Amino acid sequence: MDQSLGTRLMMWRKKSREWVAIGRLSPLLTRPPCRIVAVGERIFVIGKGLSTVVFDITLTGCVRVI
Numbered sequence: 052m053d054q055s056l057g058t059r060l061m062m063w064r065k066k067s068r069e070w071v072a073i074g075r076l077s078p079l080l081t082r083p084p085c086r087i088v089a090v091g092e093r094i095f096v097i098g099k100g101l102s103t104v105v106f107d108i109t110l111t112g113c114v115r116v117i
Contacts, residue, residue: 058085058096060106080104 058076063069081098088095094106 058083058098060096076104 058078058081060073060076061070062073064071076096081096081102081104082100083098085096085098088097092107092109094108096104096106098104
């Protein structure tokens with residue numbers, strides 16, 4: 052996760068050995084500084100004031116805001 056220009060979710064590509072941006076979160080969803088936690092098949096991005104976004108990796112492209 053890169054927070055230098057907003058909150059961007061990054062993925063490591065083994066083949067090319069580089070970080071690639073997956074997407075950018077709206078500043079209305081989470082407020083930096085953010086922490087990232089993985090539980091089971093879900094990724095939680097927790098921002099200031101406990102604003103939280105959940106990525107469910109079993110449902111590709113599905114994002115829920117809590």
